[in-house]
Amino acid sequence: MTQPRHHDIVIIGGGAAGTSVAASLLRQRSTLDVAVIEPSDTHYYQPAFTLVGGGTYALEDTARPQAHTLPHNATWIRQSVSELKPEQQRVVLNNGNEIHYRALVVAPGIELNWSAIEGLPEALGQGGVCSNYDPSLARYTWQCIDGLKAGRALFTQPSTPIKCAGAPQKIAYLAAHQWQKRQQSHQIQAQFYSGMGALFSVPDFVPHLQNVAIDYGIGINLKHDLIRVDGEKHIATFKVTDQNDETHEVDEPYDVLHVTPPQRAPQFVRESVMANEGGWLTADPHTLQNPDYPEVFSLGDASSLPTSKTA
Structure with a gap:
C-alpha cells in the first residue's frame, strides 16, 4: 500500500470559500504547504448565471x-473526494489515493439533487424546462423567456436550503420585466411556487418583495414543493401543505418551467462522522472548527454555519 501524500493544510473545494482561505493563508505565510482539492478545470462566478438566464450577461x-x-503557490490536486477519515487525519480521493493533513478545511460547496424531482432529469433542457443552476442550462433559460409570447411561466423554489436564496425569485422578476417591456404581460401568466412558508427568510424583506411581485403581476404560491415533472404533457406536480400540515398534490400546466432543484451537501460530507442530522458538516459558528476534530474547519455552503448559502 502506498504511503499517503502529506500537506500541512488541505482545503477541499476551489470555489469562493476554499480559494479565499488558500489565498489568505499564503498571503500571510507564503512558505505554508497548502493543497487545494478541486476536480473542475473551470471556476464559475455562479451569481451571474441568473443574469445569463435573464438575457443580460454572456x-x-x-x-x-x-x-x-x-x-500559484498552492498545490492543486485535480480529484474529487470520496471519504473523510478525521480519526487518521486523512482524505480519500476518488482514485483511491489518500492525503494526510495537519489541518483540513472542508469547503466543497453544495450538490444539486436533480433526481429528487421525478421526471426532471429527463425533461431538463427541452420543452420549456430550464434552470439557471447549471451553466449548461442558463442560456436555454433565456431562450425560453425570450421565445414565450403567451402562456404560463412557472418558477420554483424547493423547501431545502439552496445556494443564493434570492435567485429563484430574481429570474422571475427579470423575465417579467422583459415581458412587460414588450407589452406581453397580459398574455403571460407568471407564477412563483415556493416550498417555504414565507417569500424570504428575512422578514423585513418580505413586504418589499411582495410589492415587486404584485407590480410584475406574478402570483405567489407558498408551501408548494415541486415533486414531479411530466415533460411530454407539460405538467408540473406540486405537493401542497395546508395550514393543518396536511398535504395534497396539484397539477399545473406550463409553457415555461424554471426549476430550482433541491440541494444538499456532497455525499462524502453527508456520510461523515462530522455531519449533523441535516447532512451538513458541523462547525462551531465562532471558530469554524468541528467540535470533535478541532483540526478540521468548515465554511461555505456545505457547512452547518447559520449563514445564507451564498458567497
Missing part, C-alpha cells in the same frame, strides 16, 4: 480557468 464571462484563480 455565459463565457462567468468562467475562468481554475488554474488562474487558485494561488
Whole structure:
C-alpha cells in the first residue's frame, strides 16, 4: 500500500470559500504547504448565471480557468473526494489515493439533487424546462423567456436550503420585466411556487418583495414543493401543505418551467462522522472548527454555519 501524500493544510473545494482561505493563508505565510482539492478545470462566478438566464450577461464571462484563480503557490490536486477519515487525519480521493493533513478545511460547496424531482432529469433542457443552476442550462433559460409570447411561466423554489436564496425569485422578476417591456404581460401568466412558508427568510424583506411581485403581476404560491415533472404533457406536480400540515398534490400546466432543484451537501460530507442530522458538516459558528476534530474547519455552503448559502 502506498504511503499517503502529506500537506500541512488541505482545503477541499476551489470555489469562493476554499480559494479565499488558500489565498489568505499564503498571503500571510507564503512558505505554508497548502493543497487545494478541486476536480473542475473551470471556476464559475455562479451569481451571474441568473443574469445569463435573464438575457443580460454572456455565459463565457462567468468562467475562468481554475488554474488562474487558485494561488500559484498552492498545490492543486485535480480529484474529487470520496471519504473523510478525521480519526487518521486523512482524505480519500476518488482514485483511491489518500492525503494526510495537519489541518483540513472542508469547503466543497453544495450538490444539486436533480433526481429528487421525478421526471426532471429527463425533461431538463427541452420543452420549456430550464434552470439557471447549471451553466449548461442558463442560456436555454433565456431562450425560453425570450421565445414565450403567451402562456404560463412557472418558477420554483424547493423547501431545502439552496445556494443564493434570492435567485429563484430574481429570474422571475427579470423575465417579467422583459415581458412587460414588450407589452406581453397580459398574455403571460407568471407564477412563483415556493416550498417555504414565507417569500424570504428575512422578514423585513418580505413586504418589499411582495410589492415587486404584485407590480410584475406574478402570483405567489407558498408551501408548494415541486415533486414531479411530466415533460411530454407539460405538467408540473406540486405537493401542497395546508395550514393543518396536511398535504395534497396539484397539477399545473406550463409553457415555461424554471426549476430550482433541491440541494444538499456532497455525499462524502453527508456520510461523515462530522455531519449533523441535516447532512451538513458541523462547525462551531465562532471558530469554524468541528467540535470533535478541532483540526478540521468548515465554511461555505456545505457547512452547518447559520449563514445564507451564498458567497
